[in-house]
Amino acid sequence: MDLSDRIVVLTGAGISADSGVPTFRDSGGIWAKYHYRDVATPEGFAANPNLLHEFYNLRRAGLPTVQPNPAHDALAQLAQAKREAGGCLTLVTQNVDDLHERGGSKSVWHMHGELTKARCTSCGTVREWADALSVTVSCPDCAERGTLRPHIVWFGEVPMLMEEIAEAVAEADLFVSIGTSGSVYPAAGFVGEAKSLGIPCMEINLEPSENAHLFDEAFYGPAAEQVPVFVGRLMSAVSR
Known part of the structure; x- marks a missing residue:
């Protein structure tokens, strides 16, 4: 692997969880407190917009209380190094927070x-x-009046940038999945697409994901610990 190569990184709730952002599906997560149909569907917005706005207002207001962790910082540093070397890191996230941006x-x-x-x-x-x-x-x-909604993809809606993501995955030299459950599609299908094209695939996760068998290499532990190690290892290999 060279810094001039192309890497696609997919991040999920696990990378934000290390900053204290609540997950959705884990025991005690957000879906244990709210029903997704009420706060994450177009039908929920139509039926009770006040509840839905309250749900996202709380999450938006909570963003300043959490900070980027070393995993966010490391990915920003890797992206910068790749830009300088003529490579490309395409960072795709399932997360709706702004921690990647605040991490650089x-x-x-x-x-x-x-x-x-x-x-x-x-x-x-x-x-x-x-x-x-x-x-x-x-x-x-x-x-x-009353027409503004959170810029969030709800259940039943098509995720954003799907064509661009598919193209980036198809052209990648390495696909890396960080902090994802492997159960949410279409994101969970990216590794299969990469695998079918012969692209090496790596998983960095707290524990094996539901599609862990598709990855060629895996590192398990908190993202805030494992991602800096991965980036450091890559940078060290290049500098030799």
């Missing part, structure tokens, strides 16, 4: 959307949004 990553593909943005269901405009959303808030662009 310049380009992050949020396939499930971003908590820090709002989208108007009337005019389609997407804006940076730090304040609370409610049914009384008007869209700054079209002035329609």
